[in-house]
Amino acid sequence: MKKDLMEILACPVCKGDLVLNIEKEDEKEVISGTLYCSVCNEYYPIEEGIPNMLPPDLRE
Structure with missing residues (x-):
């Protein structure tokens, strides 16, 4: 997932803002x-x- 997607992603339930927690990333x-x-x-x-x-x- 590209980090700049955070500008357009919202919670599918309430449409609220999301916080990104990174476990593993590359450049x-x-x-x-x-x-x-x-x-x-x-x-x-x-x-x-x-x-x-x-x-x-x-x-699931």
Whole structure:
């Protein structure tokens, strides 16, 4: 996931701002980590550079 996506990403539940927590990154993008919504208190995982923005009740 490219860091500049943070400018347009919002929580899929409440449309609130997200906070990026990086676990692993390379020079171009975030490889793994989470996106956190403080309004909903929900985390959205980033795995293999892809953010999973499905609402929590729709994830496996």
